Amino acid sequence: xxxxxxxPQALSIQEGENATMNCSYKTSINNLQWxxxxxGRGLVHLILIRSNEREKHSGRLRVTLDTSKKSSxxxxxxxxxxxxxxxxxATDRGTSYGKLTFGQGTILTVHP
Amino acid sequence: xxKVTQSSRYLVKRTGEKVFLECVQDMDHENMFWYRQDxxxxxxxxxFSYDVKMKEKGDIPEGYSxxxxxxxxxxxxxxxxxxxxxSMYLCATERARSSETQYFGPGTRLLVL
Numbered sequence: 001x002x003x004x005x006x007x008p009q010a011l012s013i014q015e016g017e018n019a020t021m022n023c024s025y026k027t028s029i030n031n032l033q034w035x036x037x038x039x040g041r042g043l044v045h046l047i048l049i050r051s052n053e054r055e056k057h058s059g060r061l062r063v064t065l066d067t068s069k070k071s072s073x074x075x076x077x078x079x080x081x082x083x084x085x086x087x088x089x090a091t092d093r094g095t096s097y098g099k100l101t102f103g104q105g106t107i108l109t110v111h112p
Numbered sequence: 113x114x115k116v117t118q119s120s121r122y123l124v125k126r127t128g129e130k131v132f133l134e135c136v137q138d139m140d141h142e143n144m145f146w147y148r149q150d151x152x153x154x155x156x157x158x159x160f161s162y163d164v165k166m167k168e169k170g171d172i173p174e175g176y177s178x179x180x181x182x183x184x185x186x187x188x189x190x191x192x193x194x195x196x197x198x199s200m201y202l203c204a205t206e207r208a209r210s211s212e213t214q215y216f217g218p219g220t221r222l223l224v225l
Contacts (some may be wrong), residue, residue: 040219
């Protein structure tokens with residue numbers, strides 16, 4: 001298994017429903033980030049949560065971090081068709097500043 | 113807003129050709145990165161640079177080299193392209209020593225025939 005594995009690999013929901021994606025990692029981290037990628041484009045940073053934080057909100061996004069279980073979840077509430085994208089978690093590598101390890105991503109499809 | 117541009121969106125090259133992928137940023141960020149993205153493998157770090165003329169190998173540097181002659185520009189070089197280098201290549205930048213937000217370019221989809 002790789003650091004920063006997302007689950008599920010694919011998620012299909014209807015507009016208005018909530019979408020939850022999970023990420024697990026193996027080593028100690030300073031922070032964990034979530035990124036979004038629209039088809040064929042670059043990644044866009046969504047939110048960062050530090051190791052001493054348990055929950056963070058940004059608009060319709062809610063991120064939780066459980067360092068004891070080495071896992072994080074991203075919740076998108078009241079999803080929209082425009083939320084259709086791939087979502088990646090990324091963890092830092094301790095003291096190797098700048099190096100992130102990305103998971104394989106969750107493909108989210110929101111049907112209108 | 114940070115702007116990261118990549119020289120080409122799509123590129124088709126032949127096996128054995130020398131390929132240059134260029135990335136330019138306008139935010140005066142010290143750190144720059146090259147990743148490749150393949151289905152089922154996520155993003156993998158090829159090389160990164162934390163200063164002009166400085167470079168460090170990432171997780172999969174074999175078959176690649178980089179050049180950073182100016183702070184705003186980071187080039188990825190495929191010395192002799194091979195079919196297994198067909199991939200999506202993504203450039204990213206980051207403020208120095210932050211391990212925080214990385215800003216990505218739009219990507220270059222490279223096909224090696």
